[in-house]
Amino acid sequence: DTAVSQTPKYLVTQMGNDKSIKCEQNLGHDTMYWYKQDSKKFLKIMFSYNNKELIINETVPNRFSPKSPDKAHLNLHINSLELGDSAVYFCASSQPSGGGLYEQFFGPGTRLTVL
Amino acid sequence: AQSVAQPEDQVNVAEGNPLTVKCTYSVSGNPYLFWYVQYPNRGLQFLLKYITGDNLVKGSYGFEAEFNKSQTSFHLKKPSALVSDSALYFCAVRDKYNFNKFYFGSGTKLNVKP
Numbered sequence: 001d002t003a004v005s006q007t008p009k010y011l012v013t014q015m016g017n018d019k020s021i022k023c024e025q026n027l028g029h030d031t032m033y034w035y036k037q038d039s040k041k042f043l044k045i046m047f048s049y050n051n052k053e054l055i056i057n058e059t060v061p062n063r064f065s066p067k068s069p070d071k072a073h074l075n076l077h078i079n080s081l082e083l084g085d086s087a088v089y090f091c092a093s094s095q096p097s098g099g100g101l102y103e104q105f106f107g108p109g110t111r112l113t114v115l
Numbered sequence: 116a117q118s119v120a121q122p123e124d125q126v127n128v129a130e131g132n133p134l135t136v137k138c139t140y141s142v143s144g145n146p147y148l149f150w151y152v153q154y155p156n157r158g159l160q161f162l163l164k165y166i167t168g169d170n171l172v173k174g175s176y177g178f179e180a181e182f183n184k185s186q187t188s189f190h191l192k193k194p195s196a197l198v199s200d201s202a203l204y205f206c207a208v209r210d211k212y213n214f215n216k217f218y219f220g221s222g223t224k225l226n227v228k229p
Contacts, residue, residue: 004158031215041203043159043219055215090158096214103149104217106158 003027004107006091012113013081021076021110023091031055032074033092033104034066043090049074050096081114088112117142119189119206121220128196129228136191136223138206147209148189149217150180154202162204165189176200196227 004025013019025032033056034046048056049068063079074091091107119140128134140146147166151159163174170182180191191204203222210216 033215041153041222043205043222045216048215050215056213092158094215103161103164104159106151106160108158109156 004091004093004105006089006107006110008110009108010111010113012115014115015081015083017081018077018079019081019112020078021089021091021112023074023076023107025072025091025093025105025107027093027095027105028072029093029095029105030071031094031096032068032071033094034074034076035090035092035106037088037090037109039087047074047076078112081112083114086112086114117208117210118218119148119208119220121204121206121223123223124221125224125226127226127228130198131195134193134196134200134225134227136204136206136225138189138191138220140187140189140206140208142208142211144211146189146211148180148182149207149209150174150178150189150191151205151207151219152176152202153205153222159205162191196225198227198229201225201227 007022031050033048037043046060047066051071052068065077068074088109088111090109092104094102094104149164150162153159165172165182173179206220207217
């Protein structure tokens with residue numbers, strides 16, 4: 001069973017379009033994340049939700065809007081796509097424990113290419 | 116600012132030789148440090164973490180890491196490298212004030228040659 005899954009795996013679209021990426025985890029974790037990995041493999045956090053509540057919102061353009069319908073799902077909607085949005089987007093989840101000493105489980109990634 | 120640095124973009128090692136992937140951190144107080152591995156076209160996988168206690172931490176696939184407070188380092192090590200260890204390795208540190216936030220290094224590509 002896939003612990004953290006993302007759809008689609010690949011997404012190719014034109015500039016100006018709106019697209020969504022979906023993420024689901026079956027680990028029972030309370031916290032989910034979206035990360036962006038650029039072409040140089042640099043990984044940066046974008047958003048984090050804990051039990052459907054937004055807890056981290058990094059400096060990300062307003063065109064990016066996360067939504068968590070329940071604690072097992074975290075979707076990412078992107079409006080008016082730009083060339084610079086091309087990257088691999090990773091979803092991750094984790095389960096807080098005492099002192100927050102937990103690791104993250106990552107999905108396989110969604111490779112977004114904006115033409 | 117809190118951060119980790121991986122000074123080497125790439126590390127090359129022959130199979131059977133010991134390997135070291137370097138990581139230094141910049142966090143005041145006691146850091147919570149992690150290592151992850153990313154295989155091609157895959158998500159990151161957790162390898163090990165340092166919380167407190169023994170400076171030598173053992174993790175998955177025979178990897179270990181040594182925490183050195185005086186040198187602010189958390190280098191990843193393995194006594195005998197395998198070709199299958201070839202991958203991208205990331206060091207990460209947890210934010211001191213926000214337990215849900217992590218800072219990742221730039222990654223080090225490990226190449227193990229037969």
